Amino acid sequence: MKLHDQIKKYRQEYGFSQEDLADKIHxxxxxxxxxxxKKSYPDVDSLLLLSLLFNVSLNDLVEGDLGIMKRVLMNHDLDIWTKIMLAFLSLGVVVGIPLTYLFSKWGLAVAIMLFIIGISASIKVDSIKRKGNLRTYQEIIAFMEGRKLSDDEKIRDRNGYWKVELLMFIGSALITAIISEIILLFIKLL
Structure with a gap:
């Protein structure tokens, strides 16, 4: 049984209206x-209060929803670490290059630190992808949308995956080089 059904079932068994239940768990x-x-999930504190109020174990309350909850948590982690990765790698380019030009060694040290943080976040993103057995961009998108790819789609996507990776690397390098050159030209004009 799913959590949304469990909450409704226990609420009705105890004769609570939605308002009554809301008051009891704040x-x-x-x-x-x-x-x-099914528009949202309760947080951990609310789940604990519900299990105490309904006098059921937490496992009984969330039975059948653990897979969904794990996917939601993994999706959330993937989002956070991806944003951290992009922010620090972008800062490394946008801030690091001018600082290196202006302050030489100290600017370079700041740029390297920003890149190290960004690369560390990238490693964390990869570990989350491995944990979820996600290898291709199609699999990641399907995972984040809550659907699964068929085996045929997985095989087809994985065959051309290295090409996409290579193009992404080359594209990123070109964009970084162009942005770096623009920033350096702008600094020289000042």
């Missing part, structure tokens, strides 16, 4: 409605 009535209509 959330809004709309939040209860969103949980029951």
């Amino acid at each position: 959330v809004s009535r709309q939040t209860i409605s969103n949980w029951e209509n």
